[in-house]
Amino acid sequence: MPRSTYTEALLGSDLYKKVRETKLLVVGAGGIGCELLKNLVLVGFANIEIIDLDTIDLSNLNRQFLFRKPDISKSKALVAAVTARHFNPSSGIDIHARHGNVKDSVNDLEWIKGFGLVMNALDNMDARRHANQLCQAAGVPLIESGTAGYLGQVTPMIKNETECFDCVPKPAPKSFPVCTIRSTPSEPIHCIVWGKTYLFNKLFGEDDEDVDTEELDKAKASGENAEEIENLKKEAAAFREVRKSMGEEDGPKNVFNKIFNEDIQRLLAMEDMWKKEGRIKPVPLEYEAIMNGSFRTPPLRNAAPQRSNGQPKENGSQQKRGLKDQRELSLKENLELFIDSAKRLSARAIAYPDVPLSFDKDDDDTLDFVLATANLRATAYGIANKTRFDVKEMAGNIIPAIATTNAIIAGLIVMQSLNILKRLPTQPTTSDSAENSAGPAIRNVFLRTDPVKPLGFSVPAKADNKCSVCRDIYIPLKVDLKTCTLGTFVNDIVKSWLSQAKFEEKDDEEEIEWTIFEGGRLLADPDFDDNYDRTLDDLDVKRGKMLTARDEDGKYRPVHFSICEADAQASLPYSIPSSPPDIPLAPSAPLPREPSEEPIISDSIPPPTTSVSEAVPISSSTAVGTKRSAPDDGDVKDLTTAEEQVSKKRKVVVVDEEDDFEIL
Numbered sequence: 001m002p003r004s005t006y007t008e009a010l011l012g013s014d015l016y017k018k019v020r021e022t023k024l025l026v027v028g029a030g031g032i033g034c035e036l037l038k039n040l041v042l043v044g045f046a047n048i049e050i051i052d053l054d055t056i057d058l059s060n061l062n063r064q065f066l067f068r069k070p071d072i073s074k075s076k077a078l079v080a081a082v083t084a085r086h087f088n089p090s091s092g093i094d095i096h097a098r099h100g101n102v103k104d105s106v107n108d109l110e111w112i113k114g115f116g117l118v119m120n121a122l123d124n125m126d127a128r129r130h131a132n133q134l135c136q137a138a139g140v141p142l143i144e145s146g147t148a149g150y151l152g153q154v155t156p157m158i159k160n161e162t163e164c165f166d167c168v169p170k171p172a173p174k175s176f177p178v179c180t181i182r183s184t185p186s187e188p189i190h191c192i193v194w195g196k197t198y199l200f201n202k203l204f205g206e207d208d209e210d211v212d213t214e215e216l217d218k219a220k221a222s223g224e225n226a227e228e229i230e231n232l233k234k235e236a237a238a239f240r241e242v243r244k245s246m247g248e249e250d251g252p253k254n255v256f257n258k259i260f261n262e263d264i265q266r267l268l269a270m271e272d273m274w275k276k277e278g279r280i281k282p283v284p285l286e287y288e289a290i291m292n293g294s295f296r297t298p299p300l301r302n303a304a305p306q307r308s309n310g311q312p313k314e315n316g317s318q319q320k321r322g323l324k325d326q327r328e329l330s331l332k333e334n335l336e337l338f339i340d341s342a343k344r345l346s347a348r349a350i351a352y353p354d355v356p357l358s359f360d361k362d363d364d365d366t367l368d369f370v371l372a373t374a375n376l377r378a379t380a381y382g383i384a385n386k387t388r389f390d391v392k393e394m395a396g397n398i399i400p401a402i403a404t405t406n407a408i409i410a411g412l413i414v415m416q417s418l419n420i421l422k423r424l425p426t427q428p429t430t431s432d433s434a435e436n437s438a439g440p441a442i443r444n445v446f447l448r449t450d451p452v453k454p455l456g457f458s459v460p461a462k463a464d465n466k467c468s469v470c471r472d473i474y475i476p477l478k479v480d481l482k483t484c485t486l487g488t489f490v491n492d493i494v495k496s497w498l499s500q501a502k503f504e505e506k507d508d509e510e511e512i513e514w515t516i517f518e519g520g521r522l523l524a525d526p527d528f529d530d531n532y533d534r535t536l537d538d539l540d541v542k543r544g545k546m547l548t549a550r551d552e553d554g555k556y557r558p559v560h561f562s563i564c565e566a567d568a569q570a571s572l573p574y575s576i577p578s579s580p581p582d583i584p585l586a587p588s589a590p591l592p593r594e595p596s597e598e599p600i601i602s603d604s605i606p607p608p609t610t611s612v613s614e615a616v617p618i619s620s621s622t623a624v625g626t627k628r629s630a631p632d633d634g635d636v637k638d639l640t641t642a643e644e645q646v647s648k649k650r651k652v653v654v655v656d657e658e659d660d661f662e663i664l
């Protein structure tokens with residue numbers, strides 16, 4: 001008897017046929033992705049593509065059960081596909097593995113349209129947002145999911161029916177004032193953020209002088225101590241000199257003396273700074289004294305734990321036993337680790353001068369450096385030291401991943417996928433069919449720690465009419481970027497083709513004037529045609545990006561032309577759908593919905609923040625309010641000014657949704 005007999009009887013032949021025929025995309029082959037892929041194969045899904053950008057790490061093996069020790073360093077997607085295949089030996093099951101980023105330009109609108117259903121099993125906001133926008137643009141249903149410890153959730157997102165990932169604003173990453181991080185830390189996390197994002201980048205990473213100056217200027221404007229800010233600017237400049245000497249024999253020692261002694265002396269000289277209530281003066285660290293054991297470690301601030309002899313406890317004086325990573329290092333050990341890890345990193349920086357290093361919790365050299373740096377700084381400020389285990393968790397923003405939670409969530413994803421499938425045609429859907437089909441109710445499902453009712457559910461909320469991601473119009477534009485000029489795009493496609501669209505409430509006299517953007521850049525407007533003769537390629541408009549046409553008055557929904565691979569058969573340098581879409585009115589004021597407008601939740605817990613590793617994101621650059629500026633693009637108008645101009649004209653608030661915060 002074939003293996004599928006019972007599944008077919010259980011699901012019914014119609015649904016089973018859809019299971020066999022629907023092309024699925026699984027994004028992420030991590031904790032949830034491995035469980036999900038196995039489930040899908042067991043149910044009998046026969047046409048699956050799985051994409052993941054990462055390789056297998058030792059730390060994945062405790063829960064990502066499709067991987068074994070010999071697989072370490074191999075592609076997650078490839079190994080997951082091969083292993084999962086064995087769970088169902090039936091013939092005709094095809095799992096296509098892709099080692100790559102879902103954001104890669106080849107993964108364009110045409111690619112996503114090839115799927116009947118997409119399932120996210122991701123761990124970061126950026127990739128989730130991207131997959132959501134692709135699915136919304138293509139009208140392909142998406143099942144979003146996430147776990148955080150014992151909590152988890154599954155959220156189906158269907159165009160024109162439910163809210164999308166971006167309909168509800170997400171909590172902003174936690175941030176710290178620049179001076180707290182750079183001059184007056186009072187908690188271990190301040191020292192870790194400083195070590196990981198400031199010092200590490202100054203010495204080994206990408207050091208952007210403009211960004212640094214910009215964030216300090218912003219901090220000054222927001223009322224932080226002006227003298228201190230000027231000092232921090234000088235300090236940042238001095239680091240550029242220090243960086244050059246890092247590879248020398250005494251480089252790390254000199255850096256130690258600069259940061260933990262000279263810079264602290266300089267801070268102490270700023271008397272005003274220490275008058276503020278609650279601030280405790282740091283103590284400069286002394287290299288030789290620490291090494292020969294004569295250095296007197298400052299006592300801990302904040303209700304220092306008492307020793308059995310009644311003396312306040314000092315850093316590095318506890319937990320000499322236990323697992324190596326859970327043992328607190330002594331001050332001397334931290335100093336030695338600082339020197340040693342700085343030497344290791346310097347050697348790497350010298351070997352590959354063009355590749356700036358970045359912090360990675362699984363990279364021992366970078367973790368050791370941040371551990372030692374954070375603890376030395378904490379000691380100077382009388383703050384409790386942290387173990388390697390703690391620092392890895394805090395700097396890596398690790399939320400415990402529980403295999404059982406992932407398994408339950410993966411099971412629930414499959415249940416919801418069957419509900420969605422019942423409503424879909426067997427072939428890849430279009431937005432129209434998703435919109436009009438009726439079928440079994442889909443649900444948001446929550447996993448919670450209530451022993452009586454571990455599962456809660458809610459009816460998905462309707463899409464927010466103000467959401468620009470799911471309510472805007474998307475058009476696939478197959479274009480030869482090397483020959484199609486911006487002028488052709490504006491004249492042939494926007495002014496000619498798009499103008500034939502049915503615009504809601506448009507009267508015959510009305511003339512629509514268009515402004516063209518790519519991402520954040522203004523490329524053309526009615527008074528700015530300087531780029532018309534340049535090809536799209538020349539303007540750095542690439543596959544996977546979008547050209548957005550906005551009407552000058554902001555009356556209608558923007559139209560996004562999603563750049564896809566050129567159609568080899570086409571006679572023109574571009575091809576677009578035969579008829580333009582209907583264009584609805586834009587919402588009156590594009591303000592984001594308040595998070596308080598939750599869907600009606602029956603029997604449910606508040607959903608965990610959408611992902612495993614973003615529950616408590618701590619941002620380094622947010623800490624100092626960084627925004628990177630767009631690259632200079634020749635004739636392309638500076639976007640900020642242009643966006644501001646447009647928004648002023650329309651009197652709308654432009655909400656910068658760009659998520660370029662670095663998550664710690």
Ligand SMILES: Nc1ncnc2c1ncn2[C@@H]1O[C@H](COP(=O)(O)OP(=O)(O)OP(=O)(O)O)[C@@H](O)[C@H]1O
Nearest residue numbers: 028029030031051052053054101102122123127612
């Ligand atoms: N942009 C992306 N494109 C493709 N895959 C992605 C992208 N972003 C994240 N992923 C993958 O999503 C998966 C998420 O899995 P999971 O949450 O278990 O994290 P992990 O990286 O495997 O574990 P840990 O964070 O503990 O090391 C990872 O395998 C990750 O590589």
Ligand SMILES: [Zn+2]
Nearest residue numbers: 164167467470
């Ligand atoms: Zn939306």
